[in-house]
Structure formats: structure tokens, C-alpha cells
Amino acid sequence: MIDTEVKIDIQLTENYRLSEIEINNVPFGRVFSDHMFIAEYDSNGWGNAKIIPHQRLLVNPASHGLNYGQSLFEGMKAYKGQNGEPQLFRPLDNHKRLCKTAKRMCMPEIPEELFMSALNELVGLDRDWIPDQEGSALYLRPLYFADDDYIGVKASNKFKFIIITCPVGPYYAEPVNVLVSIKYIRACKGGMGQYKAAGNYAPTLLPAKEANEKGYHNMLWMNAENPKLLEEIGTMNVFVVIGDEVITPILNGNILEGITRNSILQLLKDRDYNVSERELSIDEVAEAYHNGNLKEAFGAGTAASITHIAKIGYNGKDIILPPIEDRPISNMLADVLCKIKTSREPDPHGWVYKIPL
Ligand SMILES: Cc1ncc(COP(=O)(O)O)c(C=O)c1O
Structure with missing residues (x-):
């Protein structure tokens, strides 16, 4: 049973772009869906969870993610089921691996409820971005990095967790x-x-x-x-x-x-x-x-x-x-x-x- 009770603020885009995209024919990883998820961690724990229009980030140049590579990610895909409903493949295994990597990298674990709520809301909202052609899917990129305003090499106290998504075809076009x-x-x-x-x-x-x-x-x-x-x-x-x-x-x-x-x-x-x-x-x-x-x-x-x-x-x-x-x-x-x-x-x-x- 997955408990997904997390409050996520949702700010919808004013610029829906799907009609401009040939969804079953996009280059891998270059076209992003309308929305992204972002949450922040600081001394008070996780908070500020929201879905916002896909956009660039403001990152402090002192960020440990940028300077020292205290950054990790996952790779997942959303597919359409037989009635067009959005579905994921083994998302809890991605969560488990993300937490294992986070622990090794001295980063706080991301609660399962936060991870799953973010996916539910984001993929549910942008479900029309899931291509239906065989071999295509909506690629999901959970990204997690340290974002301290401090340049010394020591464990960070501030982090950002983000999920962006993009429709993709096969990663390799040929053997x-x-x-x-x-x-x-x-x-x-x-x-x-x-x-x-x-x-x-x-x-x-x-x-x-x-x-x-x-x-x-x-x-x-x-x-x-x-x-x-x-x-x-x-x-x-x-x-x-x-x-x-x-x-x-x-x-x-x-x-x-x-x-x-x-x-x-x-x-x-x-x-x-x-x-x-x-x-x-x-x-x-x-x-x-x-x-x-x-x-x-x-x-x-x-x-x-x-x-x-x-x-x-x-x-x-x-x-x-x-x-x-x-x-x-x-x-x-x-x-x-x-x-x-x-x-x-x-x-x-x-x-x-x-x-x-
Ligand atoms: C280095 C490496 N090995 C293996 C895999 C395959 O892992 P998975 O099947 O969980 O996508 C990946 C995929 O991202 C990878 O980056």
C-alpha cells in the first residue's frame, strides 16, 4: 500500500505546448512537458512541494551540486495502459535506489510519500504528453542535488528535489x-x-x-x-x-x-x-x-x-x-x-x- 498524502501546490502553465509537438517523433531528451515538480529540504525538513511550469532554475553558484557533484538522479518512464491511463513500471524500486544513492552521498532520504505523490500529480497532470507509439514513452527524470549557499567541502543542509518529464522514442535508433x-x-x-x-x-x-x-x-x-x-x-x-x-x-x-x-x-x-x-x-x-x-x-x-x-x-x-x-x-x-x-x-x-x- 502506498501512502501518498503530501500537500503539493499546483501552478498551471499559461502556455500549453503539446499542440506544437509531434509527440511520437521527438528527439530523445530535448522536448519537455508543460510542468515540473520541485520540493526543497532545509533544517525544517522537506517542504515547499509544488508543480510549476517547466522552467530554468535559480541556483546559487556556491551550490554543492554544481561545485562538488553532490547530485544524483533516477530514470523512469510513464506508459499508457490499454485504456490510455497513465502507468509506471516498478516506481518503488527507483525510490529505493534513489535512497540508497542518497545515503552514500550524505543526502537525506526522500520520503516514499513525497516521491510517489510527486509522480502521481505530475504524470497525472501531464498525462497527455505520454506518447502511445510502441517503443515510445514519457521519460521521467527525478533529480536531487545539494543547494547550499556555502562553498566549503562539507555535508550540505539544503537540497532540491525535482522531476522533469519528456516524451521520448528509442534511446538508440539502431543496434x-x-x-x-x-x-x-x-x-x-x-x-x-x-x-x-x-x-x-x-x-x-x-x-x-x-x-x-x-x-x-x-x-x-x-x-x-x-x-x-x-x-x-x-x-x-x-x-x-x-x-x-x-x-x-x-x-x-x-x-x-x-x-x-x-x-x-x-x-x-x-x-x-x-x-x-x-x-x-x-x-x-x-x-x-x-x-x-x-x-x-x-x-x-x-x-x-x-x-x-x-x-x-x-x-x-x-x-x-x-x-x-x-x-x-x-x-x-x-x-x-x-x-x-x-x-x-x-x-x-x-x-x-x-x-x-
Ligand atoms: C550505468 C547504468 N547501468 C544500468 C542502467 C539500467 O538501469 P535501469 O534498468 O534501472 O534503468 C542505467 C540506466 O539508467 C545506467 O545508467
Whole structure:
């Protein structure tokens, strides 16, 4: 039972923009819906919760969020159910992960009621912004950062929690090429890899740019201590199918515990697939490729859904994956996940959350 009793002041926009937008054909992350949610934390706790027209913020340049990266976020999507009603996928898991990251970053937890009330009000209000084309959704970006008027490096006392939303299509327009390189690392033992800290992402931009220049969309990150072991892709968890075994790297503190990853593991177990969370070496992947046993590889995430991997660059050569139409497991998963999220398939695990209207 989700208790969502929080007082939110609502200031409606005077400039509704939906009619100007081709909702099923927008670039990812650039077009924002009419409203946003904002709440503030100070020595009195959480307050000043409101929905306002989407707008720029006034932020003190001393903000710890800006100066020291005391900032975190989540990524979620709203979908339309069978009667067009707005619904979310496993929002409480996003809340749990947000609180876990907040704790590590010395930020107060956001109460579940505040998080859920904000989503209910905002998504309910801007529900017409949810695209209905398959593969499209309303992307939700909860953002939480320190906003002290003090420049020393110490725990902050003031924070802002914001949710903005934008209609999106697929994050990757095509199957991706990923590059294995140990020139850079994303995470290491005792570090921040398992958290959704804003600071995890900027350091991946230069490696991704260098990978782009070589014809790859993104990096396939390897373990810092044992650089043969796969970890994840910058925006997705990774799965590889070798023979009949579906493998994803085990959560080791370096890898973000993806909600899509967890859902996929459950769907595969429900269907009696041979599924493993374990260490996976790039040499094992390369050997399977040479033996004809490498069947599928894909990334999994909220923004990216299921993204097929076309090739994996490793040691100056490419591991080429089979054609997309020959990948029954990832195609099945993409289909089932999409149908559960839009209530076109039963939801045996209670993952779908309907926004109360
Ligand atoms: C680094 C990283 N790994 C994995 C994921 C997938 O997580 P989820 O399925 O919860 O979206 C994301 C998605 O945001 C990510 O940024």
C-alpha cells in the first residue's frame, strides 16, 4: 500500500505546448512537458512541494551540486495502459535506489510519500504528453542535488528535489557497437559504480567520444581489478547468451543494479531459461564467438529498453553478433517487457503502478 498524502501546490502553465509537438517523433531528451515538480529540504525538513511550469532554475553558484557533484538522479518512464491511463513500471524500486544513492552521498532520504505523490500529480497532470507509439514513452527524470549557499567541502543542509518529464522514442535508433578498452575505468571496489550519482556519468563522456570516433556507440566497461571481466555499458546493464545460457555480470558493487536487469532475470526464471548472474570474461565471449556458440548480446535499461549489440570491439578486432532476427531470447524479452509495461500482457509480479486520476 502506498501512502501518498503530501500537500503539493499546483501552478498551471499559461502556455500549453503539446499542440506544437509531434509527440511520437521527438528527439530523445530535448522536448519537455508543460510542468515540473520541485520540493526543497532545509533544517525544517522537506517542504515547499509544488508543480510549476517547466522552467530554468535559480541556483546559487556556491551550490554543492554544481561545485562538488553532490547530485544524483533516477530514470523512469510513464506508459499508457490499454485504456490510455497513465502507468509506471516498478516506481518503488527507483525510490529505493534513489535512497540508497542518497545515503552514500550524505543526502537525506526522500520520503516514499513525497516521491510517489510527486509522480502521481505530475504524470497525472501531464498525462497527455505520454506518447502511445510502441517503443515510445514519457521519460521521467527525478533529480536531487545539494543547494547550499556555502562553498566549503562539507555535508550540505539544503537540497532540491525535482522531476522533469519528456516524451521520448528509442534511446538508440539502431543496434549498438560497444568497445572494450582498459584505457579508462568506470568504477572500482569501494567506489561509486553501484550508485546513480551524477558524477558517474561525466567521466564516461570522453571515453564514449573516443569510442564514437572508432565507430562504436559506447564503451563496454570492464572490471578495474580484473580487466578481463565484463561489467556494464555506460547506460545499460549487459547480457550475453552463450549456448543456451543467458549470462549477466554479477552485482559486485561496481555495477548499477538495473531495474530492467532485475526484471529480465525474473522473466527468464519464470520461463525456465538457463540464466546466470556470474563473472563473465571477455575471453569466454571471444571463444564462444569463434566456436559459433555466441548467440546474442544486448544492453538493458529504462531509457534503452532492450538494445541489441551488433558488435563488440576487443583487442583491435570485432566480435560480430548474429542478425537481430536470429535472437529469440532478446526479441522475446523486448516484446514481453513492452507488453507488460503497457498492460497488453499479464503482470504476475505486480510491477505496473497505475497513476490514480
Ligand atoms: C550505468 C547504468 N547501468 C544500468 C542502467 C539500467 O538501469 P535501469 O534498468 O534501472 O534503468 C542505467 C540506466 O539508467 C545506467 O545508467
